[in-house]
Amino acid sequence: MTDLLLIKEKIKQFLGKYEIYLKPLGKFLLAFISISMINSALGYMERITALPVVLVVALMCSFMPNNFTLFAAGLFTVLHIYFLSLECALVVGVVFVLMGLLYLRFSPKSSLVLLILPICFVLKIPYVVPICVGLLYAPVSAFAVACGSVVYCVISYVSKKATELGMLESEELTSRFRYVVDGLIGNRVMILYMVAFSITVILVYVIRRLSINYAWTIAIGAGAVVQMITLLIGDMILDTGISIVGIFLGNILAAAIAIVVQFFFFHLDYNRAEQVQFEDNEYYYYVKAIPKITVSKTSKSVKKINSQSEKKVRQVNGTDS
Numbered sequence: 001m002t003d004l005l006l007i008k009e010k011i012k013q014f015l016g017k018y019e020i021y022l023k024p025l026g027k028f029l030l031a032f033i034s035i036s037m038i039n040s041a042l043g044y045m046e047r048i049t050a051l052p053v054v055l056v057v058a059l060m061c062s063f064m065p066n067n068f069t070l071f072a073a074g075l076f077t078v079l080h081i082y083f084l085s086l087e088c089a090l091v092v093g094v095v096f097v098l099m100g101l102l103y104l105r106f107s108p109k110s111s112l113v114l115l116i117l118p119i120c121f122v123l124k125i126p127y128v129v130p131i132c133v134g135l136l137y138a139p140v141s142a143f144a145v146a147c148g149s150v151v152y153c154v155i156s157y158v159s160k161k162a163t164e165l166g167m168l169e170s171e172e173l174t175s176r177f178r179y180v181v182d183g184l185i186g187n188r189v190m191i192l193y194m195v196a197f198s199i200t201v202i203l204v205y206v207i208r209r210l211s212i213n214y215a216w217t218i219a220i221g222a223g224a225v226v227q228m229i230t231l232l233i234g235d236m237i238l239d240t241g242i243s244i245v246g247i248f249l250g251n252i253l254a255a256a257i258a259i260v261v262q263f264f265f266f267h268l269d270y271n272r273a274e275q276v277q278f279e280d281n282e283y284y285y286y287v288k289a290i291p292k293i294t295v296s297k298t299s300k301s302v303k304k305i306n307s308q309s310e311k312k313v314r315q316v317n318g319t320d321s
Contacts, residue, residue, distance in 0.1 A: 008264060024062040031061035031069045034115055035076055037122055041159050042080035066111035067104075073115070074100070077151075081158055085165040087176040091184065092154055099147045110137060110144035117148030118155070124246070126152075128254035130197040131223045132261050134204025135216060142201040146194040153190035157183060188238040196230040208266075211288055216262045224255040 015022060035057060039049040047053070057076075061069040074096045082089035103114070113133055120126045129148070133141050158165065161183060184190075200223050207219035228251045235242050276287040 004263070011264075027064075027066070027069065028058050028062035030112075030115055031072065032058035033119060034069065034073045037119060038073060038076050038080065038155065041122075041155050042077065042084075044080045044162075045083040048076060048079060066115070067108070070100075070111055070114055077155060084158070084162060085176075085180070088158065088165050088180045091177065091180045092158070095150070095154065095184065099150065103144065103147055107138075107140045107144045110141045113137070113141060113144040114148045114151065117145060118152040121152040121156075125250060125253060125257075126193070126197075127224075127227060127247075127250040128257045130200035130227060131204055131220060131254050131258045134201045134219065134223060135208055135258060135261060136265065137201075137205075139202050139205050142198040145197045145201055149193040149197055150190060153187050153193065154184065157187060189240045189242065192231065192234040192238055192240050192242070196227055196234060199230055200227040216266050217259070220255050220258045220262065223258075224251040227251055227254075 032054060035054050039054065043049050057072050061072055078089050078093050078096065081092050103110075107113075110133075113129065117126060117129045120129050126149075130142075130145055133145055165180070203226055204219045204223035207222055208216045212218070228247055231242060231247050232244065234240065235244070235247075274289045276285075276289050278285050278287075
């Protein structure tokens, strides 16, 4: 355990020392990965899939706020869909604008959640995001998780229905819009993810805020179990076809990753917990104090004694022959 704590402290010191360089690099990588995945999933407008275009946009995102990366990713998505179907691009654009307005109203500081969740969907580990968001953010971040689920499901829907959407030109305008709107609103997988992830975020947040020992560990376990049960019940009711094995393995992996997150952000020594009581002129205060587990790297100093210094010591002590 001591070795792990030392590694943790080294990582924290490294991040703090080189934050001015690592932060833009992280933004660049996140923007590059997000846009590259959008181009890979859609890719209908070939001009914006070129590597120089992606690199330039990602470089711009590295020096801009995270919300600019959201705007760039949304713009790439709408441009690809526009090249496929004008009606679908309009509907998706309206959905993105509405989500953006609500996002700026309720959880404007959760941009990383919106960017990371679709990436985790592609990597087949989306269940880790709601648990970690519940540990690190406020309950309103459940809205960002829901929006991230919508973004992924919209991209997935367009990718799967590309052939049907490309053949809508022969239909009437109202029929084309109805087909797109019904396909998005009636996406049962999207609805299930939104509900299950939102419940998980709120539950994990409520439990980890309780004044009980091992609150974060209990919150992780409860979040994984409730998320699993919600997805399984929702799959039986809505017949979404989500892999049951994937739900079980995904939540186990999510709990393991969340424990690593807990180690870096909330590692406490419950064996030394104390109940503190004090008062002022108006109130009595009852405080539960739990120390953090930290370890400092001991610095070793080596004093070199050469032969000349050793000879002087002998002369002073009268032992020189």
